[in-house]
Amino acid sequence: MVATRDTKRMFADELEAMMARMPLSKVRVADLCARLHVERRVFYYHFKDKYDLVAWVFEQDHLAASENAQPYTLEFYTESHRRLWARRDFYRRAFEEDSQNSIYRYLLEFSIQANETALRRHLGVPKLSREMAFEARHFAHGNVGSVVDWLRGDFEATPVQLAVCIFSCIPEVLREAYRTQSEL
Structure with missing residues (x-):
């Protein structure tokens, strides 16, 4: 039996190949499975839908970036953006869609949760104040929107330039929260 990670990677690679020729909105799970000669239940054992698969690809790139750099440092942002840029055609197509389960919404929630968790830990509180939740x-x-604009070609910058721009915009309390979290 193929390992779960290998199976997920197989679906991810085939999805990326399909998206080289069509937008994510046109990709059907049935077609993805047919191309891989597997039953649809295999796909649904690992993912709830195609958006969940795209989110998994992003998570793998995010994890790989944090293997090479301390999370939420300038080096991490640079490495993360390099990985996104290396797959920019895939991510551009993924970001074309803005449905309820879109990758944009997933990344936004991912980023909000990461920021809130870091702030709660840093401040030692179970719930953030309205002001901190807003931060x-x-x-x-801003972070996710800027990355999407960049991938779509609406903002021209190298991965390093984008990382510097975003990193310089991190609110001081959040920067401190991530710095102290990375020291743990």
Whole structure:
């Protein structure tokens, strides 16, 4: 039996190949499975839908970036953006869609949760004040929106330049929260 990670990677690779020729909105799970000669239940054992598969690809790139750099440092942002840029055609197509389960919404929630968690730990509180919750959400919207604009070609920069721009915009309390979290 093929390992779970290998199976997920197999679906991810085939999805990326399909998206080289069509937008994510046109990709059907049935077609993906047919191309891989597997039953649809195999796909649904690992993913709830095609958006979950795209999110898994992003998570793998995110994890790989954090293997090479301390999370949420300038080096991490640079490595993360290099990985996104290396797959920019895939991510561009993924970001074309803005449905309820879209990768944009997933990344936004991912970023908000990461920011809120870091702030709660840093401040030692179970619940953030309205102001701190706003900081977490505001930076997440700016960060994700900027990356999407960049991938779509609306903002021209190298991965390093984008990382510097985003890193310089991190609110001081959030920067401190991530710095102290990375020291743990």
